[in-house]
Amino acid sequence: xxxxxxxxxxxxxxxxxxxxxxxxxxxxxxxxxxxxxxxxxxxxxxxxxxxxxxxxxxxxxxxxxxxxxxxxxxxxxxxxxxxxxxxxxxxxxxxxxxxxxxxxxxxxxxxxxxxxxxxxxxxxxxxxxxxxxxxxxxxxxxxxxxxxxxxxxxxxxxxxxxxxxxxxxxxxxxxxxxxxxxxxxxxxxxxxxxxxxxxxxxxxxxxxxxxxxxxxxxxxxxxxxxxxxxxxxxxxxxxxxxxxxxxxxxxxxxxxxxxxxxxxxxxxxxxxxxxxxxxxxxxxxxxxxxxxxxxxxxxxxxxxxxxxxxxxxxxxxxxxxxxxxxxxxxxxxxxxxxxxxxxxxxxxxxxxxxxxxxxxxxxxxxxxxxxxxxxxxxxxxxx
Amino acid sequence: xxxxxxxxxxxxxxxxxxxxxxxxxxxxxxxxxxxxxxxxxxxxxxxxxxxxxxxxxxxxxxxxxxxxxxxxxxxxxxxxxxxxxxxxxxxxxxxxxxxxxxxxxxxxxxxxxxxxxxxxxxxxxxxxxxxxxxxxxxxxxxxxxxxxxxxxxxxxxxxxxxxxxxxxxxxxxxxxxxxxxxxxxxxxxxxxxxxxxxxxxxxxxxxxxxxxxxxxxxxxxxxxxxxxxxxxxxxxxxxxxxxxxxxxxxxxxxxxxxxxxxxxxxxxxxxxxxxxxxxxxxxxxxxxxxxxxxxxxxxxxxxxxxxxxxxxxxxxxxxxxxxxxxxxxxxxxxxxxxxxxxxxxxxxxxxxxxxxxxxxxxxxxxxxxxxxxxxxxxxxxxxxxxxxxxxxxxxxxxxxxxxxxxxxxxxxxxxxxxxxxxxxxxxxxxxx
Numbered sequence: 001x002x003x004x005x006x007x008x009x010x011x012x013x014x015x016x017x018x019x020x021x022x023x024x025x026x027x028x029x030x031x032x033x034x035x036x037x038x039x040x041x042x043x044x045x046x047x048x049x050x051x052x053x054x055x056x057x058x059x060x061x062x063x064x065x066x067x068x069x070x071x072x073x074x075x076x077x078x079x080x081x082x083x084x085x086x087x088x089x090x091x092x093x094x095x096x097x098x099x100x101x102x103x104x105x106x107x108x109x110x111x112x113x114x115x116x117x118x119x120x121x122x123x124x125x126x127x128x129x130x131x132x133x134x135x136x137x138x139x140x141x142x143x144x145x146x147x148x149x150x151x152x153x154x155x156x157x158x159x160x161x162x163x164x165x166x167x168x169x170x171x172x173x174x175x176x177x178x179x180x181x182x183x184x185x186x187x188x189x190x191x192x193x194x195x196x197x198x199x200x201x202x203x204x205x206x207x208x209x210x211x212x213x214x215x216x217x218x219x220x221x222x223x224x225x226x227x228x229x230x231x232x233x234x235x236x237x238x239x240x241x242x243x244x245x246x247x248x249x250x251x252x253x254x255x256x257x258x259x260x261x262x263x264x265x266x267x268x269x270x271x272x273x274x275x276x277x278x279x280x281x282x283x284x285x286x287x288x289x290x291x292x293x294x295x296x297x298x299x300x301x302x303x304x305x306x307x308x309x310x311x312x313x314x315x316x317x318x319x320x321x322x323x324x325x326x327x328x329x330x331x332x333x334x335x336x337x338x339x340x341x342x343x344x345x346x347x348x349x350x351x352x353x354x355x356x357x358x359x360x361x362x363x364x365x366x367x368x369x370x371x372x373x374x375x376x377x378x379x380x381x382x383x
Numbered sequence: 384x385x386x387x388x389x390x391x392x393x394x395x396x397x398x399x400x401x402x403x404x405x406x407x408x409x410x411x412x413x414x415x416x417x418x419x420x421x422x423x424x425x426x427x428x429x430x431x432x433x434x435x436x437x438x439x440x441x442x443x444x445x446x447x448x449x450x451x452x453x454x455x456x457x458x459x460x461x462x463x464x465x466x467x468x469x470x471x472x473x474x475x476x477x478x479x480x481x482x483x484x485x486x487x488x489x490x491x492x493x494x495x496x497x498x499x500x501x502x503x504x505x506x507x508x509x510x511x512x513x514x515x516x517x518x519x520x521x522x523x524x525x526x527x528x529x530x531x532x533x534x535x536x537x538x539x540x541x542x543x544x545x546x547x548x549x550x551x552x553x554x555x556x557x558x559x560x561x562x563x564x565x566x567x568x569x570x571x572x573x574x575x576x577x578x579x580x581x582x583x584x585x586x587x588x589x590x591x592x593x594x595x596x597x598x599x600x601x602x603x604x605x606x607x608x609x610x611x612x613x614x615x616x617x618x619x620x621x622x623x624x625x626x627x628x629x630x631x632x633x634x635x636x637x638x639x640x641x642x643x644x645x646x647x648x649x650x651x652x653x654x655x656x657x658x659x660x661x662x663x664x665x666x667x668x669x670x671x672x673x674x675x676x677x678x679x680x681x682x683x684x685x686x687x688x689x690x691x692x693x694x695x696x697x698x699x700x701x702x703x704x705x706x707x708x709x710x711x712x713x714x715x716x717x718x719x720x721x722x723x724x725x726x727x728x729x730x731x732x733x734x735x736x737x738x739x740x741x742x743x744x745x746x747x748x749x750x751x752x753x754x755x756x757x758x759x760x761x762x763x764x765x766x767x768x769x770x771x772x773x774x775x776x777x778x779x780x781x782x783x784x785x786x787x788x789x790x791x792x793x794x795x796x797x798x799x800x801x802x803x804x805x806x807x808x809x810x811x812x813x814x815x
Contacts, residue, residue, distance in 0.1 A: 069764035071751040072781060073476060078760070100536075103512050107760035110729035114761075114768055122538060128509040129533040134559030138535070141552045145538070301515045303522070303529055332756060335474040336481075336516040340523070342472055
C-alpha cells in the first residue's frame with residue numbers, strides 16, 4: 001500500500017500532468033484546469049470533461065519568465081501558474097477557470113487571457129454576499145453560463161440527469177474523504193499526515209471515479225494497520241488553502257512532534273459539510289450548497305458565521321491541542337485572517353504558532369526547530 | 384499675462400479650485416465628527432463602489448477610510464499608525480490603507496485632521512477583496528452591520544462587456560441586494576426610505592459624472608492644464624466625498640472654470656510640457672510631492688490616469704441614471720461602471736492604447752504598490768504587452784500608497800531618469 005502513496009505523491013508533483021494527458025488520450029475528452037480553491041467540478045464532469053485542480057508548479061519549476069510579469073509582492077503560486085503556461089506545461093488543458101479568491105488571483109485570470117488568447121480562460125463569479133436571498137438564483141445562473149460555455153468548447157450539452165449523476169459521484173468522493181479524515185483524526189499514529197494529504201490531493205488530477213476507488217482501497221488497508229502512538233501534540237494546520245507547502249513541510253511538522261489532526265490544505269476536496277441533494281434542479285442544488293453548506297475558508301466571507309468560530313469548532317471537534325498557522329508568503333487572505341484567528345484562539349486559550357512558507361521552500365531546519373520548540377513547550381505544559 | 388483671446392485674465396479663477404477643495408475637505412471632516420458626537424449613524428464606505436446614492440437618501444454621512452488613511456501619509460504621519468497595526472499582529476505585507484486605519488482605531492481614532500467617527504454601518508462592495516477583510520475588522524471592533532454589495536464583474540473569454548443576457552441577470556442580483564441595503568438602512572437610521580430623496584441623490588451624480596468627463600477632456604489640450612496625479616486627485620477626492628450633494632458638482636464647475644481659464648492662458652502644469660504621460664496604478668502618498676517632482680523636473684505631466692477612473696468611483700465612464708426607474712437604473716449603472724472600471728483594470732491594455740492615441744501620450748508609467756494587489760499585480764505584464772504590441776514606452780516602478788519604508792529615492796530617480804532619457808532619444812529619432 002505504500003506504493004499507493006508514492007503514486008499519489010508522484011501525481012501531485014507532476015507538472016507535465018501525465019494523468020490528464022493519459023485520460024485525454026483514452027477518452028478523447030477535454031480537460032479544464034481550475035485555480036484554487038473551489039470550482040464546481042460536477043459541472044465540468046457532467047460536460048464530459050476532466051476537472052483538474054491546479055496548484056502552481058510547487059518546487060518543480062524555476063521561474064524564468066513569470067517574475068518579470070508580476071510585481072514583487074505577489075505570491076509564488078500566481079507566478080508559477082503563469083510560468084507553467086509560458087513553458088507549455090498547460091498545453092493539456094483546453095480551458096482554465098478562475099474565481100475571485102483574492103485580488104492577485106483575479107489579476108492572474110486576465111494575465112492568462114492576455115498571454116494565451118487562444119485558450120479558453122473564464123472567470124467564474126462566486127457570490128460574496130451569500131446571505132442575500134438573490135444569491136442562489138444568481139449563482140445557479142452563473143453555473144448555467146459555465147455549462148453553456150463548456151458546451152461551446154465541445155463539451156456535452158447541459159443535461160440535468162448528467163449533472164445529478166456527477167453530484168452523486170462527487171458526494172461519494174467527498175463523503176469518503178471526510179470519513180478518512182475523521183478516521184485518521186481518531187488514530188493519527190496509524191497514517192501519516194503526508195499520506196493522507198497526497199491521497200486526497202491526488203483526486204485533483206484524476207477522474208472522480210478512479211479517485212474514489214483509491215480512497216476505498218486506502219480505507220480497507222488502513223483498517224489493518226497497527227503502530228505505537230507517539231507522544232505528540234495534536235494540531236490543526238490552518239492557512240495553506242491555496243499555495244501548497246512542499247510535502248516535506250507536512251512531514252516535518254509531524255516529525256517535529258505533532259499529529260496533524262485536521263487542516264485546510266486540500267479544503268477544496270472537502271468543500272461541503274454534507275452531501276448535496278440529488279433531486280430537483282442540480283444547478284440550484286450546487287448553488288445552494290455553495291452558499292449554505294460550504295466549510296469556512298479565508299477566501300469566502302459569510303457574515304452569518306465567523307470563520308474564527310469555525311476554526312475553534314474544528315479545534316474542539318478534533319480534540320486538538322494547538323493550531324499551526326501555515327501561511328504562504330504574500331497571501332493576503334491568510335495574513336488578514338491570522339489576526340482574526342489569533343484573537344479568537346487567545347480568547348479560547350488555544351496555543352498557536354505562525355509559520356510562513358513559500359511553495360519553493362527547500363531548507364527546513366528553521367521550520368523544524370520552530371515546530372519542535374512549540375511542541376515541546378506544550379508537552380511540558382501538559383505533563 | 385493675457386489670454387490668448389486677448390481678454391484680461393480672470394485671476395480669481397486661478398487657484399480657486401485648491402482653496403475650495405481645502406474648504407470642502409475640512410467641512411467633510413467636521414460633518415463626520417458632528418454626526419459622531421451627536422450619535423447619528425455614520426457609514427464607512429469605499430471609493431470603488433460607495434453606493435452613496437442610497438446612503439444619501441437616508442442622510443447618512445459617509446466616512447471614506449481610504450481617504451482618511453491617505454491623508455495621514457500626506458501629513459507624514461502614516462508610519463505611526465502602520466507600526467501600531469503591525470505591533471497588533473498585522474503583516475507588513477498587507478494593504479497599508481487597512482493598517483493605517485487599524486492603527487487609527489487602536490489609537491483612539493485620533494487623526495491629524497480630526498477624530499474619526501465610529502462606523503454604525505459598513506457598505507463594502509467586492510470590487511476589492513481587501514475591502515471585505517477590512518470591513519470584518521470594523522464589525523469585530525464595533526459590532527456594526529456590514530453589507531457586502533456583490534457586483535459581478537467581467538467573465539468569459541476575451542474580457543470585455545458582459546453579454547446582454549448575463550448582464551440582465553447580474554442586474555437582477557444587484558437590484559435585489561440594493562433593496563436589502565435599503566431595508567438595512569431603515570433599520571440603522573429608524574427612517575423610512577424616501578425614493579424621491581434617492582432620485583435627488585442620483586440626479587446629482589448624473590451631473591457630477593458629466594462634469595468629471597469634461598474635466599478629463601480639458602487635458603486633451605497642449606499644454607494640459609492639470610496633472611492627473613496632482614490636481615486630479617483633488618477632483619477625485621471631492622467627487623467621492625460629495626458624490627451625491629450639490630457641493631460636489633459645484634466644486635467641479637469651479638474646477639472646470641479654472642481649467643478653461645488655464646487653457647485660454649496657455650498655462651500648463653510645468654513651465655514647459657515636454658512629455659505627456661499616462662499613469663497606471665495609484666499615487667504614492669507618503670512621498671506625494673517628491674513622486675511628482677521626479678517627473679515634473681523632466682517636463683513630464685500626467686495628463687491621464689486610470690486612478691482617476693477607478694478611484695473616482697467610475698463616474699468618468701459616464702453615469703446617466705434614469706430617474707423614472709431609480710432602483711433599476713441604479714443597479715444597471717453601478718454594475719456597468721463597476722464592470723468597466725474595476726474588472727476593466729485587470730485587462731485595460733486596449734483602453735490604455737486608446738488613451739495614448741487620444742491624449743497624445745508619450746509614455747506610460749506603471750506604478751505598482753505593495754498595498755494594492757488589485758491594481759498592481761499584472762502591471763508589468765501589461766507594460767510588456769504594450770511595448771511588444773504597440774511600441775508604447777513604459778516605465779515600471781514600485782513603492783506604496785502610505786508605507787514610507789517602500790520608497791527608495793535613489794532607485795526611483797534612476798529609473799525615472801532612464802525612462803525620460805529613452806523618451807528623449809525616441810523623440811530625437813522621430814525628429815520631433
